[in-house]
Amino acid sequence: MPLRYTLRQLEYFVAVGETGSIAAAAQQVNVSSPSISASVSHLEDELGVKLFVRHHAQGLTPTLAGRKLLDHAQMVLRQAAALHDLAGDLSGSVRGPLAIGCLSTFAQVLLPGLRRSFVEQHSDVRIRQIEADQSGLFGLLRQAKIDLALTYDLDLPRDLTFVPILELPPLVALSETHPLAHLPAVSVEELTPFPMVLLDLPHSAEYFLSFFTDAGLRANISERTRDMAMMRALVANGFGYSIVNLRPFNDLAPDGKPLRLVPMTGDKRPMKLGILTSSGSDHTLLHKTFLSHAQNWVEARTDRLLGAR
Template sequence: MPLRYTLRQLEYFVAVGEAGSIAGASHQVNVSSPSISSGVSQLEEELGVKLFVRHHAQGLTPTLAGRKLLDHAQMVLRQAAALRDLAGDLSGSVRGPLSVGCLSTFAQVVLPGLRRSFMDQHSDVRISQVEADQSELFSLLRQAKIDLALTYDLDLPRDLQFIPILTLPPVVALGETHPLAHLSAVSIQELAPHPMILLDLPHSADYFLSFFVNANLKANIAERTRDMAVMRGLVANGFGYSIVNVRPLNDLAPDGKPLRFIPLTGDQRAMKMGLLMGAGTDRTQLHKAFITHTQNWIGEQTNRLFGI
């Protein structure tokens, strides 16, 4: 009698195996926990093996059979995705799932609107998003957990391909009472003595600090944070200045206090925002459409989103 498991059940099985819990898998595939649990139980019944050991309040651990089947399930899902992509290319249609990563520092500004505009034009596309730092995006792309990533040209490895879209020079964020807030532009030399709120993300922190190193200066780091909103709150409340490449859509911190954003003078390297993907990989009709749409949409939204 033929097996009657489904690709959806395999997807749930793989998600649980990767996340280590029903709740984690539910978040990963955006499906309710009961549906995940039911799908895995049905797959176990159909295959006639126990795939996971359930630990009370400690998640799930794959059994020996589960570990062996997990690799094969991932391979089946990749082959099914390739078949879907080939069908889409042959028909000339733009359809299917697309997983997009985005650098966490500007994901909230760019990604929701970009997703909405693309899906409004292509109703057969389902986009999921992941926000991560630069190192995490590299890892996700290499593991094929995301299809593309919207990020900066910052310490890019050679095995990934980058398509630049927009150049973003660094700007300085200041509270309205900061001693330098009255200036129309500010230099690294003027900033150096003042307390700095460093956006302390992998690769990004080294980029910002390189401005001081190149000028034979040392930044006066008073606070470190990985959260853009926290950084803006600290700056607005007088704890120091910060340096960013993407300014928020309004000049207010999360608590409503005002901020000023002024240009950083000197020969500082600007960031290029663009799309990052595996080098040399075949681009499906869906990928090509998303790349073109992203280039056009960011070009149209440059002034509104980035003030340039």
């Protein structure tokens, strides 16, 4: 019997299963909600099973059959992507889908520009991006939901492979009126009495606080946030200092208030920015081309990312 559903419909089904919502799935795959809903209904008719339980105003939950079929649909999509990649390798062309993960703390600074520069050179590549914290990126790679991730070398597990691109020493973010803002560099001892706005993300927070514990000190945390933009706004409005590694391309908070970023004194471990992949994975021509492009793109912006002026 010929198949009466498409890979595209399977993609929409998987998107709903992963997001739990027609609207969120539509946003993820960039199509209309009615198209998603129609595809799911078509699959249910063709397969003869109910895939989701619909909850009014609360999204969708996969049925038992839906969960089993979701696993197989994900496998089919991975195999289809591998077939496409193999064809690209055999033809020597850079094409096909590429799912990129990026650490949420710097995704807005690097990823859009990097994507744009890559697709301008390789127009047959379709990129999908996902932002997540460090633990989230590990899971996405292990589940094969992303092909690679742009991130830091923070607590990397042994089953993943990291290719470093650039070392980024820590910087202290201060408001222009902060008592330490006039200094060319700031020590941990000088920071300790002042309130700190902690970027409270898994692995990142431990890294920032290690500067104080290693010196036998304790940071005076007054604010916590998981959002980089909010951290910058809190600092610029005088709620405390913060610590970052990647310098944005301008020294303004989201509300337009100025920031000052200065180096930390002492021998502080830098973050390494790089590409994380699954260990032992068979990297295609597309993956290798993107890695090389990312290395060149980031290295060309080294002065800006390190905070040189």
